[in-house]
Amino acid sequence: MISNKIEQHQSAGKIIGELSRAAHVFFQHQFKDYSIGHAQVRTLHFLSHNNGITQVELTEYLKLDKSSVTSQLSNLEKNGYIYRTISSKDARIRTINITDQTKKIFGSLMNVFSSWTDILLNNFSEKEKTDIFILLNKMQENAQIKINELRVNEEKK
Numbered sequence: 001m002i003s004n005k006i007e008q009h010q011s012a013g014k015i016i017g018e019l020s021r022a023a024h025v026f027f028q029h030q031f032k033d034y035s036i037g038h039a040q041v042r043t044l045h046f047l048s049h050n051n052g053i054t055q056v057e058l059t060e061y062l063k064l065d066k067s068s069v070t071s072q073l074s075n076l077e078k079n080g081y082i083y084r085t086i087s088s089k090d091a092r093i094r095t096i097n098i099t100d101q102t103k104k105i106f107g108s109l110m111n112v113f114s115s116w117t118d119i120l121l122n123n124f125s126e127k128e129k130t131d132i133f134i135l136l137n138k139m140q141e142n143a144q145i146k147i148n149e150l151r152v153n154e155e156k157k
Contacts, residue, residue, distance in 0.1 A: 012139065023116060030112045034105060035079050040072050041109050044098065048069060048106055052095050054087065063144075 027038030036044075046061055059069045073096065076082045078131070081102045087093035121129050 011114065016139075019120070026116055026119075027112065031109070034109070036076065036081065040076055040081075041113070043072050043076065044068075044102055044106070045113075047082065047098050048102065051097055054093050054095055055084075055092075058096060063147075064114055 015138075024038060027041070031038060031041060043058070046058065050057075055066075055069060055073065058073075059066055060070060064072075070143065073084070077084065080099055082096055082098055084094040084096055087095050095145065121132070124132070
């Protein structure tokens with residue numbers, strides 16, 4: 001009887017929030033020598049595979065507001081991980097490029113991300129690992145649908 005009550009009162013948001021905070025602590029500790037946060041590493045990861053994209057494209061990919069992306073990029077630029085150039089097609093557009101410094105540390109950064117996944121999935125069977133990613137992706141899709149609805153409703157006001 002008690003286990004049913006626990007199951008009924010579990011909150012996916014609470015568990016996800018706790019995992020997010022744990023990840024933040026882990027990555028903050030792992031990346032302290034690089035003077036970057038884990039969100040900036042995600043940005044560097046995307047930029048490393050999409051060097052030369054615009055800030056608008058990056059904002060769309062990260063699903064963050066413009067000011068958050070601008071702040072991240074300013075910190076990355078200040079610490080020598082990226083540089084921005086004026087687009088040859090439109091002087092209002094800046095392209096973002098990674099530096100040699102980023103290329104040198106990229107493997108180490110990705111190893112830290114992989115190790116966190118390994119920690120989270122420790123003692124999971126292969127089927128459980130597959131299932132968890134299917135379920136997490138469904139949750140992410142549901143969240144994105146709701147966020148899009150909220151944006152559309154906000155724009156109608």
